[in-house]
Amino acid sequence: QLQASGGGMVQAGGSLRLSCAASGRTFSGYAVAWFRQAPGEERKFVAAMHRTGTGTRYADSVKGRFTISRNSAKNTMYLQMNNLSPEDTAVYCCAADSSVILSNLASRSAYRFWGQGTQVTVSS
Numbered sequence: 001q002l003q004a005s006g007g008g009m010v011q012a013g014g015s016l017r018l019s020c021a022a023s024g025r026t027f028s029g030y031a032v033a034w035f036r037q038a039p040g041e042e043r044k045f046v047a048a049m050h051r052t053g054t055g056t057r058y059a060d061s062v063k064g065r066f067t068i069s070r071n072s073a074k075n076t077m078y079l080q081m082n083n084l085s086p087e088d089t090a091v092y093c094c095a096a097d098s099s100v101i102l103s104n105l106a107s108r109s110a111y112r113f114w115g116q117g118t119q120v121t122v123s124s
Contacts, residue, residue, distance in 0.1 A: 002115030004094045009121045010084055018079040020094030020115050027070050031100035032077045033111060034068060036090035036120075043093065047079060048105035051098060057105045061087070084122045091117035 006018040018034070033048035047058045047068040056068055065084075070077040077094060095111035104110040 002094050002096060002113060004092065004115040004118040007092060007118030007120045009123065012085050012122055012124050014084050014122070015080070015082045016084065016120060018081065018092055018094075018118060018120075020077045020079075022075040022077075022096070025113075026072065026075050027077060027096060028072050030096045030098050031105060031111075032068070032070055033095045033100075033105065034079045034092055035095060035108060036088075036092045037117070038090040041090075043108060045106040045108065046092070048100075049077075050102055050105060051100065055102050055105070059106070081120070084120075086122045086124045089120060089122050091119050093117045 001023045002020050004020045029051050031051045034046040035043045036046050037043040045059050049056050049068050065082050067080040094115040096113045097111045100110045
């Protein structure tokens with residue numbers, strides 16, 4: 001199971017760090033990713049890291065502001081979000097899978113394991 005946390009309300013320009021903890025499994029050997037879903041919209045890709053830890057991918061809208069990372073020893077992945085804007089308001093979900101290839105990191109359908117969402121609200 002994946003458990004996401006760290007969401008909240010922040011003003012524009014602020015920062016938040018989301019966490020996603022794995023229970024019953026380790027992230028070692030798994031690609032990990034964050035997706036987000038705003039009201040009335042489909043779930044969209046935000047950031048991902050290849051299972052080797054050496055490849056990352058970001059949505060254009062968050063490049064330079066968000067950073068995905070993981071701590072294998074703690075079985076936890078993170079999404080550091082800086083310079084937040086109201087457009088970043090959404091429910092953020094974490095995902096993981098051991099079979100995601102580099103070219104599919106941004107594909108929602110590539111991930112079998114999902115955590116529940118954590119709400120991020122950015123006010124202007």
